[in-house]
Amino acid sequence: MSDTKYRCVAIIPARGGSKGIPQKNLVKLHRRPLLAYTIEAARQSGLFEKVLVSTENEKIRQTAHRYGAQSICRPANLSGDRAATEPVVLHALNRLRKTERYRPDVVFLLQATSPLRDEDDIRAAYRQFLRQKVDSLLSVEKNTDFLWKESRRGLAPINYSYSRRPRRQDMPVQFKENGAIYITKYEIWMRHGNRLGGRIGYSLMDPMNSIEIDVPFDVIVAAAAVRRRGKIRKKKGGSHDR
DSSP: OOOSSSOEEEEEEOOSOOSSSTTGGGOEETTEEHHHHHHHHHHHHTOOSEEEEEESOHHHHHHHHHTTOEEEEOOGGGSSTTOOHHHHHHHHHHHHHHHSOOOOSEEEEEOTTOTTOOHHHHHHHHHHHHHTTOSEEEEEEEEOOOOEEEETTEEEESSSOGGGOOOGGGSOOEEEEEEEEEEEEHHHHHHHOSSSOSSEEEEEOOTGGGOOOOSHHHHHHHHHHHHHHHHHHHHHTOSOOO
16 A cells, blocks of 8 residues: 555566576575565555556466566567567556556556665655656666776777776766666656656665676675675564565
8 A cells, every 4th residue: 555645556577588597587586586576675665556567477477466466467579588668667557547547646667687676765766756856767876987988999988087097986976777766757658658758866776785687696696685684684673584
């Protein structure tokens, strides 16, 4: 049940196929499927009237229901390797409108590949969305890396001069999109068909919570982070191991 005056819905895209990690959305991460972490974070945030998983896969559908989410059957043309996320979200929103006559005010896109993003991150992002009075928002982490790109003359720096190399702590702060949280007004989705549009804001996340699952090594890193988080919460007498 939502504790906000706005009608908020969370949409979690989770297709069955994946080249990098087979059945990635169901891979076990410290005893639980990857998808479960995002569903539980969404539900525990207390913001959403509906938490929806869009999938074409029966096992994912069953997993979504087991952890308390609804599911939307995704058509085959939106389930391949090249399927973009935006049409998947639009399909889900149109299904809600046609079958349930449901129109949210605000849409949260939560990707299952960000299992360390928790309910506090979601609530913090929503507070920033309201405070900044924006039309859409993305979660980010700070980036002070020394970046390079290929050029005709070889490698060229992007964000600093190697002839006057700064200390890392003196690098201008840039923000890296971490893919964990996108918040968008419903009318932006309908007008632009995109997760971002209008005036765009951001919510800064901790680097550990920003871990994304893309290759098998990421699963090892994320599992270690989940175990560490569980130990910290037990010491503090907090909630169960996530």
